[in-house]
Amino acid sequence: MARPEQVLVLEPQHELKFKGPFTDVVTAYLKLSNPTDRNICFKVKTTAPRRYCVRPNSGIIDAGASINVSVMLQPFDYDPNEKSKHKFMVQSVLAPFDMTDMEGVWKEAKPDELMDSKLRCSFEMPLENDKTTEPSALPKSASASLDDGEVKKIMEECKRLQMEVQRLWEENKQIREDDGLRKRKVTSVSAPHSSALATSVVRDEGLSTRILAFCVLFFVIGVIIGKLVL
Helix, strand or coil: CCCCCCCCEEECCCEEEEECCCCCCEEEEEEEECCCCCCEEEEEEECCCCCEEEECCEEEECCCCEEEEEEEECCCCCCCCCCCCCEEEEEEEECCCCCCCHHHHHHHCCHHHCEEEEEEEEEECCCHHHHCCCHHHHHHHHHHCCCHHHHHHHHHHHHHHHHHHHHHHHHHHHHHHHHHHHHHHHHHHCCHHHHHHHHHHHHHHHHHHHHHHHHHHHHHHHHHHHHHHC
16 A cells, blocks of 8 residues: 655755765755644654764654754765765654654554655765955955954054154145245345355255155055055
8 A cells, every 4th residue: 555645845855955065064954844734743764874963853743833954964075976875764654642652653653654755965065166265356355364453453553654644744844935934035145155055955955855755655655565465
């Protein structure tokens, strides 16, 4: 006599997929739903019991309820050329109204009362482009590798250096204004030879200040680039 059709609804219906890498435990989930008005006893069996840990592997699903089963694949050496032959079977039976012992239900169940569904297993490794980053995104990945504390320090240092450059620029501007005033005074009261000497001194001081400002600016740029690269 043929067995009755499975009344539980399985999600997924036909295949459990496990996605690597398989150097650690990989878990797949199986949802069992009971759409009937009767409580259902269930068991989950596998052809490779040493390779999997199933929780829960048996129990009772109340009428109209559902349960999630965790299927944990143990770590192993993955071979892409080897196809998985592992299979699972969900076995179920209607729970008696006067049930007191679930183990006794399975022992007393007749073969024509048992229902079952079978699922195959498949192993998948993630694609290579899912594990690597784009080479063109180096500045972004470099900055992402810094923690929040390091980023905050860099921002504070950049802000301080920017203020220093601004201060030097203002000092340079003030020096040029003072030099211009001094030049006009020297020109009005000094001889031609003295005027030429004072003008040379003024130019040398302004040039030195501008060189200093440019050096500080290049230093700021170098520090920012160095922090991002490291």
